[in-house]
Amino acid sequence: METNEYLEVFIDESKEHIQSLNDHLLELEKNPTDLTMVSEIFRSAHTLKGMSATMGYQDLADLTHKMENVLDAVRNHQLNVTTEILDVVFEAVDSLEEMVMDIASGGQGSKDVASLVEQLNAIERGETFQENTGSTSSSSSEPDSxxxxxxxxxxxxxxxxxxxxxxxxxxxxxxxxxxxxxxxxxxxxxxxxxxxxxxxxxxxxxxxxxxxxxxxxxxxxxxxxxxxxxxxxxxxxxxxxxxxxxxxxxxxxxxxxxxxxxxxxxxxxxxxxxxxxxxxxxxxxxxxxxxxxxKAPVSTKTIRVNIDRLDALMNLFEELVIDRGRLEQIADSLKHAELQETVERMTRISGDLQNIILNMRMVPIDQVFNRFPRMVRQLAKDLGKQIHLEIEGAETELDRTVIDEIGDPLVHLIRNALDHGVELPEVREQKGKPREGSLKLNAYHSGNHVFIEISDDGAGINREKVINKAISNGVVSSEQADALTERQVYQLIMESGFSTADKISDVSGRGVGLDVVKNTIESLGGNITIDSELDKGSVFSIQLPLTLSIISVMLVEIKEEKYAVPLSSIIETAVIKKSNIMSAHNKKVIDFRGKVVPLIDLQDVFEVPGEKLDEEYCSVVIIRKGEKMAGLIVDTFIGQQEVVLKSLGNYLTDVFAISGATILGDGQVALIIDSNSLIM
CATH class of the missing domain: 3.30.70.1110 (Histidine kinase CheA-like, P2 response regulator-binding domain)
Structure with a gap:
């Protein structure tokens, strides 16, 4: 049989069934007598076995069959569900996932699972785990069937x-x-x-x-x-x-x-x-x-679309956005009524098309969240802790590009929360807390952003410990530390190599690697903030843009060069008198609404050639990163525009304060400023 054309469908559906196995096994562990859940697990395993056998992946089919036998014994009251049995079944599911991933990467899904098969056989025979003492008769005519x-x-x-x-x-x-x-x-x-x-x-x-x-x-x-x-x-x-x-x-x-x-x-x-x-x-x-x-079942009108096709569609639309900008500029310069009317109509239609395409790329964050219940279960066992995981907002949607990148940072934050946030049951009991710790994941929309919060009810972050470590590492001076707010202190643990952990464990050390988490989130155009209360818990809040492909910017000009500042980081624009500029710590600053805001001259940052303008006023773009602000000095404001974010390519990956480029309507290239890197 020619299976190549069905391979992608097989891989996608296999991943769905494996996720279903994980989800339902976790539910079964909470309620071991729920045989309805056992039937759900059995059905997923049975379907996966049939699919694997049809596609010719015999190792995958054989292992699933052995697991199916154990589930059938549970379903027929020949076995009681125990943690030991579930541990083996979970291990089997892990192996199934590894085999599917091997197939997805071009392999044959082969894996040595002889030891695992023997464990499953032993469970089925009842040699390792205690069987139900009741009747194992399969006759459904008996009263105790x-x-x-x-x-x-x-x-x-x-x-x-x-x-x-x-x-x-x-x-x-x-x-x-x-x-x-x-x-x-x-x-x-x-x-x-x-x-x-x-x-x-x-x-x-x-x-x-x-x-x-x-x-x-x-x-x-x-x-x-x-x-x-x-x-x-x-x-x-x-x-x-x-x-x-x-x-x-x-x-x-x-x-x-x-x-x-x-x-x-x-x-x-x-x-x-x-x-x-x-x-x-x-x-x-x-x-x-x-x-x-x-009643007839309602059919869902959906199809599977390869993500490469959506990427190609987005690339074509990006070119359309560029040409749309060019047409708008031509229509404005010619002042031709019919041409302007046509361009306006095309702008409205392309705007609707843009929303449709962007929505097609949006996927629920559940695709990331669904791996965490199983991970938390295993980590809790490894650490000897009792953890209740609560997930809210899993249906919140993000651009597929963001989804691909956000998984690893969330894994690291969860590991930190479990390892150094939530205390051991005995310690919690001494503090008057429930023995079971709480970990909550919450995602929600707000404006053009998505917020993801990871909160725990653990020990929290010790402010004094953080400050002492920061001073000893030379991150801040004693004088600077005294002036820091609570949130600014907590942000220090995101500095490179910073850790308050007394002992670095295999799971994590709170602070170790958090600089990588921070850098990844900021590379996506987002930011992360931390709130904590000693012995009450901590909240890590991540703010992310809905999409990365087409963004709204403020175009500015420095000499004859054009730059784009993302609107998501702009508070407002202002024209200020140069006489109001002050100096503090050898830096230019202004008083902006009662706050001291440092100024950054973009002509100096990007080494733009040309004489400084000798004028009474200067144009400033006020930007924000968390609680920190800065003012970007530019020559002139051009205006707001939607632009297509283009990569600078492999040769220009480390350009300071530049996240990409865009092509404007007149054909000029404007560099897109990475505002986060300008605020220290």
Missing amino acids: PIQSNLASTIDEFERTVLRESADQGYQNLELHITLREDCLLKAARVFMVFEILEQSGEVIKSLPTVQDLEDEKFEQFFSVLLVTKESPDELEKKVMKVSEIETVTVHTFTAEEQTNRAGSSVNNQASSSEQGNTAVAEAPAKSEMETAK
């Missing part, structure tokens, strides 16, 4: 009342276990046909899985139904077996512990006094179930 036990455990008090009243009125409460053939292609259609027969024979009270899951084909080959009817089990079995692609049908009387132990006289009295009302109640859920079953 796994499927019946599952269905009985889902019955609520209202449904028990319905079943009791039905039995008192001469109806039978029957449980049907139905298995479809392995080669059944239209499972939902077969389920619908079964429900049609059952509806004619009685009233459906409950199904497992739920009707919605059956309709969406979120089940394997078998399902069970609880029915109130006057027909015999043999008659029902014959009717259901007439549906094609049905493998087996078993029917038995449904019994539940509360039903058999009820106080008979009380129930009989209640039944005799409210016979009509209870009959109507019994019909209500059944009709609701069947009405739901008859």
